[in-house]
Amino acid sequence: MVTAPTDKLVDCPALAALSVISGKWTTRILWVLREGSCDFGALRRALGGVSAKVLTDHLKALEAEGVILRRERSEAGVVHVSYAYSDYGRTLIPALDALGQWGLTHAARDRG
């Protein structure tokens, strides 16, 4: 790490957002949750190929940032956990849409 003498140098505001959504599965998780809350297991199946550990890591991080909410419920002694956007988390959606929009045109461009 280089300590900037006095000056702040470059500090791009997009970085804070990126650090929140940069996990390999993060945007996919948020994509699934658009359709409503989702159980851990269902989420895992929907994503396909993510280990429990990694999914837990991602969900914990998102919860810590306040983007999603975790809710436990007990059914016949079996614990179920569901995840859903928080109101605050939903403020991320326009930014994700902007990325998605660009991504679509970019992918189309590559093929063309």
Next chain:
Amino acid sequence: MVTAPTDKLVDCPALAALSVISGKWTTRILWVLREGSCDFGALRRALGGVSAKVLTDHLKALEAEGVILRRERSEAGVVHVSYAYSDYGRTLIPALDALGQWGLTHAARDRG
């Protein structure tokens, strides 16, 4: 890797955009280039703390994606290289702004 049987499972459109801007220095580079084209050295100084190798890696990747343009010029036998947005690259700016906007409110929220 799990091969999805027939279904495509989740394919979030934001991923393509993220893969383009996900380098550690990428958004900062693009942030600096908003003010106009910039020489390699000036860019490096502006960023502060990036090695020549890593900066080169980033710039090559951005150039390969068509986001920035590379231009060489020779002055008294010394090679200078400048980088600038391509027209296509500028289409990324709204998406970056959306991220930046969210990042700012998010940072403010954390402090609050």
Next chain:
DNA sequence: CTGCATCCACTGAGATACTG
């Protein structure tokens, strides 16, 4: 002034097996 080659450290993610 730029860029490349080498080598190394760190982090994120995957595999697996185990717990409440």
Next chain:
DNA sequence: CAGTATCTCAGTGGATGCAG
């Protein structure tokens, strides 16, 4: 069902020295 504990590995980035 949901989550934890280890271990392993690949990818990314950083330091340094050399070359055009």
